[in-house]
Amino acid sequence: MLKVMLTSTLITSLAAIIVPSVQANTTLFESRDVLTPQQALGRFQWLEKCYSGLLVEVSDNIFDPTTPIPNDEKIADLKKVMLYENNTLRGDAKYLTFGDEDNANPKNWFAGKLPTTSCFQIPSDYRISAVMVTPTMPNYCTTKSRERTYEFIQSVKFSNIENTSSNTFYSNYVGDTAKIYADKSYQLTLTPGFSSAEAYPETWHVFIDWNQDGDFNDTKETLFAGVSEQATQVEITPPTGAKKGMTKMRVTMDYLGGSNDACKEVDSGEVEDYLLYVK
Incomplete structure (x- = not known):
């Protein structure tokens, strides 16, 4: 004992x-x-x-x-x-x-x-x-993928976290918290997964609620992270005035182009949510 x-x-x-x-x-x-x-x-x-x-x-x-x-x-x-x-x-x-x-x-x-x-x-x-x-988090809009048969988010690596997963329509990885400092930049690595040997060009978007107001609609809260059949990297830098504490990061991957609207369903791919701890 x-x-x-x-x-x-x-x-x-x-x-x-x-x-x-x-x-x-x-x-x-x-x-x-x-x-x-x-x-x-x-x-x-x-x-x-x-x-x-x-x-x-x-x-x-x-x-x-x-x-x-x-x-x-x-x-x-x-x-x-x-x-x-x-x-x-x-x-x-x-x-x-x-x-x-x-x-x-x-x-x-x-x-x-x-x-x-x-x-x-x-x-x-x-x-x-x-x-x-338990952190008091706003009620963010819900979303998911309509189709997950062919592709999915295989891995998200950011700061201290590296999460690998299989295909779902939506996953909320509340326990996976990326710790970042407001005055530093970090590489976010996004890796697609495929259900067959054939790979497809996937479109990535990243949404971060920097001011913790419960949405992803403010300036610099939406990032187009590229199109790739393989792992892609993008640099994340907290904007000036980013609020310290817990906030939400949403990652979307969509074969059919995705959207800069964090609340819109993706057509073929996956949506994953994470927590950020801004220090």
Whole structure:
């Protein structure tokens, strides 16, 4: 069983869970472990299944019960304050993330985020690193591909992320967060995939909500990234005034030309969404 090692700072952070207005600061390490409220619930359920004793210790540190109560009640109380408000899953749900004594993640290890995930071992030198808050993101327009039979987005590589996937109409890779600095430029590499030996020229568009207003309609938020049968690269530079924090990046690939409208369905290809953490 992993022992909960709590520094005085972390105890303060854990105690702050009961204050609804508290927001956790996202570090560069922690930003990789970005979850939706539903995934935060899944993280808690996974820990409840695999590391219930850890949750009991966390509960004891937060509530410091003066009279003994059953462990299942302790876990239920912790679950309520971290995840629910008025019996509804919170938009700013809290969850635990893990790292070594320097709050780093050298082993690239992340706790489960589904209750059905197998119970894999937390590294012996890891501890609870922080209490994270699910980012409050605007409701972006939805879109997808009409056809995915022939081509799809095989790989997106940007800053610290490299995501490889198979063909879907749309994918939301919330947990894959590219960490970038507002004063630097980064290469975005986009690779098409094909369902047969034949390759086709694919049109790429990239949309980034730099001012975090919930759309991709503002100046410099739409980028035509080229047409290619192979991997293509484009340089991304945050514009002056780009807002720091979490925002959305949308990548579209379309054999039939695509569109500079991020909300328009693509004809044949795929759409993928990612998070950017602008530092």
